[in-house]
Amino acid sequence: MSKHQITIEATNNPSIVKFNSNQLLTQGGSYQYNNVDETKESPLSKQLFHLPFVSKVFISANFIAIEKFDIVEWSDIEHEIRELIEMYLNQGNEVVTSAAEPKKVSIEIYAESTPNPEVMKFGSNRLLTENDFEYKNESETTNSPLAAELFKYVFVKEVYIAENYVSITKNDSVEWNSDIINDLRQFIKTYIEENKLIIDETMQMPKVEIPTVDIKELEGTSLDIAGILEEYVKPAVAADGGNIVFQSYDEETQVVNVILQGACSGCPSSTVTLKNGIETMLKEMLPNKVSAVMAVNG
Known part of the structure; x- marks a missing residue:
């Protein structure tokens, strides 16, 4: 071991x-x-x-x-x-015994629609994870018992777990309705209340197909762009059950590449958001440095 x-x-x-x-x-x-x-x-x-x-x-x-x-x-x-x-x-000593009582937390789960009609966001009043995790299918859920359980619902296509919410993408077999939404909301609430493991963040997961960069390693215009995305864009995107990640900036073409996750991935309005929102903001805040913003996975 x-x-x-x-x-x-x-x-x-x-x-x-x-x-x-x-x-x-x-x-x-x-x-x-x-x-x-x-x-x-x-x-x-x-x-x-x-x-x-x-x-x-x-x-x-x-x-x-x-x-x-x-x-x-x-x-x-x-x-x-x-x-x-x-x-x-x-030395193999115990951290807590099997009789230890976890700290009791009152759990509230609320459901919110998102700009993506296929995605429902389930917010929590408790921290779920310190990092963001995206699961495109059940085989990717080796570090998340919660995501694995959610994929047992036949209509669940993708699961995205962030700091205090879970975004669930459905397939075409169902439409979102109050019964399905309440069932998922109650399931997530009960799962957390029973103190079950949400994500094992100690596991080394396979690298994602689309490479990302550490903001600490950026400099110049790339750092400026990543900083703007972190401060101004991410909070708004997270409110809609999604995430945006800076991937690269080409100084010659001035094109910014980003990765969309959660509710933003595959969202019909994501292109409009990129062009009319994020791209416009970057052009205004960084004059003559940004020509376009592209989603490499959208």
Whole structure:
């Protein structure tokens, strides 16, 4: 069995640091411990509370978040904590016992239509994933038990899971109606409430056919374009159950290539959105640098 490898990730809260594992820590659900007295069913949390600066411990499927008191700085202790957690896990010790009760969260799932008549968006009041995952068919769902279950509905053609919503594309065998929508909404709600694993983000998935780039590796006009898409376009697209990803920029032709996902992929109005919305915005914000915006998969 491969070993746990722990990486350190800062958060928006300077008192909290996440320790991410390359393997699953739990089989779904999350656990929060506010003091050592609550850690009867979490041996790892009990060990961490022996450290005088630990205020709270939060455990999820693939990370452990620790909140500290202000008596020390993370820069002085985070590497030692990483080594401690890594050693503990690689010795085969338990993170939580089978009797541990996940943190109870009130789940609300709401259904929304999207500009794509084939796609319905199911929003959640709970974080589902920290990354976006697109599944074109059931064979691609090896890292997502939730997506695999959704494909058991004979009318489900594609599934897209993002931060706080699931977009479902149907095939031509049915039309969206209240019975189908309510059935899916209730299924997703129950699945999450039962603390089942949504996505195993530690799994190495096959690379997508269409290559993308890391925004951190961009520079010049490419970086400017990607930044505009992230700040101004993505939020609006996500509201409609989709996603847009910068792929490339050709300095000679000034053509921007993007990838459309979720409700945007195959949407009849996506071409209009690209030309009248995104392309116009980029031309106005980056004068004489953009000639056209093209969807490489749409």
